[in-house]
Amino acid sequence: MVEVINLKNNKKVEVKINDRLLPKGGVIIHLSEKAAELLDIKGKEKVKIIVKKIPEGKENFIQRGYASWYGGKFQGRKTACGIIFDTYKYYAAHKTLPCGTIVRVKNLENNKSVEVKIVDRGPFKKNRIIDLSYKSAKEIGIIKDGVGLVEIEVVKWPY
Secondary structure (H helix, E strand, C coil), X not given: CEEEEECCCCCEEEECCCCCCCCECCECCCCCHHHHHHHCCCCCCCEEEEECCCCCCCCCCEEEEEEEEECHHHCXXXXXXXXXXXXXXXXXXXXXXXXCCEEEEEECCCCCEEEEEEEECCCCCCCEEEEEXXXXXXXXXXXXXXXXXXXXXXXXXXX
């Protein structure tokens, strides 16, 4: 269950997530007609999403794939989660994990790991599961290659 808040009018509705989508064009959630009507949304609108309950069986989240890192032009910009991005903090972007989730990222090539906070959406390149801040990527040794094979595990959900 998630609470969706229309940022234009502060109307709220709780909805059950019943499918996954690959974020595209800035869209992070598709609402039913009824939910959109209750929020007074016609087309695309900016919303805030607050996870209310993790579905049973999803408490232990582990994912393997490639991590990349970002910084540069994103430094000082507002993230999808509403905070100012700082590439010198332990931050990361993930496509679906709730904002504020703490995950352990382990480089499977050298066994170095780091805990990061999900503060943004991404990565949007094929075959990548997480985008790390510069500091986080440096900690696990993927700066030089730009990408690395990792395992991520949720350490703490944001509620």
